[in-house]
Amino acid sequence: MSGTPGPAAGEPLMPGFAPRRRADAASPLRQRSFRLLLIGRTAVSLSDGLMPVALSLAVLQLTDSATTLAAVLSCAVGSRLVLLPLAGVLVDRIDLRLAGLAADLVRSAVQALVGVQLLSHAPNLTVVAVAELFAGAASAVSLCSMSPLVAGVVADSAARQRANSLMGVGRSATLILGPLLAGLLVVTVGAGWVFLIDAVAFAGGAATFTAITVGRPEPSHRSLRADLVSGWRQVSSRDWLWSSLVAHAAVNFADMVLVTLGPLVALHHHNGRAVWTATVQAGGIGLLLGSLLAGRYRPRRPILVGNLVLSACAVPQLMFAQWLPAPLLVAGYGIAWAAMGFLNPVWDSTVQAAVPPGELAKVTSYEWLASLAAQPLALAFAPLAAAAWGAGTAMAATAVLVAVACAGTAVVPGVRRLRMVDGTVLEHGAPHRSAEPAGQPR
Template sequence: MTSPAAASRRIRRPAWAGRNYSLLTASAVVTSLGSNGALIAAAFAVLESGGDSGDVGLVAAARTLPLVLFLLIGGALADRLPRHRVMVAANALNCVSQAAFAVLVLTGHPQLWQMMLLSALCGTGQAFFSPASEGMLLSSVDGEEAGRAFALYRMAMNGSGIGGAALGGALIAAVGPGWVLAVDAAAFAVAGSLRAFLDVSHIPPREPGGGMLADLREGWQEFIGRPWLWSIVLQFAVVNAVIGAAEAVYGPLVARDSLGGPGPWGLALAAFGAGTVGGALIMIRWKPRRLLLTGTLCVFSLALPSAALAVPVPFGALVGVMFFSGVLVETFGVSWMTALHQEIPEEKFSRVSAYDWLGSLAMLPLATALAGPAENAFGRTASLWGCAGLVVLLTAAVLCVPDVRNLRRRPAAATADRTVAAPAGPVDALGSADAEGPAGRLG
């Protein structure tokens, strides 16, 4: 018979892995499993309905445009309302929109405008979900183990993405994209149910503010007063745009023409996910002092997948490139989350996260919509080399910002004082990390 003491030892979690952290991690695993396959499914649903690269780009842009438009409102609401309620409502909208998308694909030939509308609804849900989710995660951990907690969270989320991308590609090849979209709808339903049990009693009540515009101005001042923050977000405005276009538009086309279809492309995306798991494992134990300098150097690797598709390299080489870039970019992802947790006051987490997401995704709708015309004008190979070149150029430019090079990790006691800290100026004396993606949304 097992003693109570032995049972207690068996179920005991680390001090930093509380109830909220566990629920957030479990729900992120579920949604990542469904969404990674659904992104591939949406592209192939367009192609199977008779669409071309321009149509794939329009559907992708329809998803990201409302995400950009509503992010700031979502961030302000998440700092005013209980964050878990915002998350559950957004998950419900995503569930309904993906279920309708699945029904359209399974029952006939969906029209382009229908797919664009449902993708737009899904993007709207994501706009309200993302700032609330990131704010909830940042508030769920504390102390010197925050970096380890973020690494483990991202490892679990990205690890499930491996199965989601690989299984999604295989299911599309076997039964078509409609069933993969249906699985994604079910995943949103399960994740929303888990997030309904999050506890927000530890978060202090918000003081009455001056309204939505005043909240947004306060978040903007917090954002613009930190050079490391706005410079990296500006960098990723371009990096995420060109990588998103390469992944959402050019990748499926290269897979169709040179790799054998959706199955190999799903495995290549899964290799990137496997790389992020490896990177998270490294970051669980490694605590570099200059987190943003280390992370930004690793962002150069995001140029490699576009270059590999431009050649195009054989399938095995593409898998290796995707894995390698995943390992390195995860170092940035964990570093970014750690810096936000350390430097941003808790009551402003969601608003700052909203500006982060907005800047990081602002150019993505334009890039995905223009991917098809760019291919027609310059050719697919030249367009992909252009994507790789822009990643290298912008990453090199960010390294010229002193705050990015000098921001250091601080001890837990100093981090606790961030709730009263002024916006950071030069940080030579200061101490310094998943969406989806962060900046670093692809990480």
């Protein structure tokens, strides 16, 4: 790979993500490239946590218009959704480091531009909206490159679940700190300075890509259409993969319904602001705990166990639907996000082991597309369902949807048969059947 420094001691070899020393399998933190990737992506995650709060507060302070805010936010969300499949093809065709570097540099420039606009005497919200279009496009590239980056840096597949767990710990910590820090900074220094701080953080994230070594398979030379079709075939040919994506989309749909209607329930039946704030914070803590658990527990049937655990996301929907006491609402949301925190590293590790490296970014793009596309559908569904049936009934319906979608994957043959043994995916389950009891922690 042109321009890539040679591997340092203990770094992964380049082509094919070949496995290396078993000592490194136990601790991906021993690898310098992974440590830099973890630091850089955690800093970027913190920036991602700061931006929505800062942007929302800034636009509302300038316009006092929810419509204007929705229009600005939809620029980033819309461009990210539309470009995800193309971003997956792009990432699989070029140097992974270059993809990550370019995405962070674009976002750094965009946040600097937005910060300067917000600090000016007459901010131009059209410029801010256009800038968010570019931010959304860069975010699509970043999302598609994350899983291939972990797979390329941590060459031993047996170590990847712990690596993915550590990445999840970093993300969940920023979810806890980001909104709190954003609110504090907006009040003390102003939203414009928050975006300038974000710009520096993204630049720092970009800098880490200049110092890491990333394994990379041979790039594709097929047409754009052929690459898109190839990525889709990787998904559609695996019943455990596409059926799980349906379940994960259902969870994202239900969570967005809860985020929309939950505050209304908290406001009408409890001390609204305090209860909802505690609920959101419990979600961040739950995500952290689930990510930590995934670093220590490696189920032999990862997709089956992960999806069954994910069915716990129905719990807060039911609790809010029944207007249960506030401590139960907070605990229920924490349980749901702990389930998500556990699933994410388990899922990422399985997909990284099952999908050829040259197809991983394309598959990742379809994963994100399925999950993120469910959110605007939920935003449209929630107010209509609440008006027609009531908020409680709407959330009870989404609870049933989550439980059926997640637990229902257990009837899919590929979900039951897929096993993970020492970082190797056995999609038909026959070999190594007696090597270790199912679900045995390691």
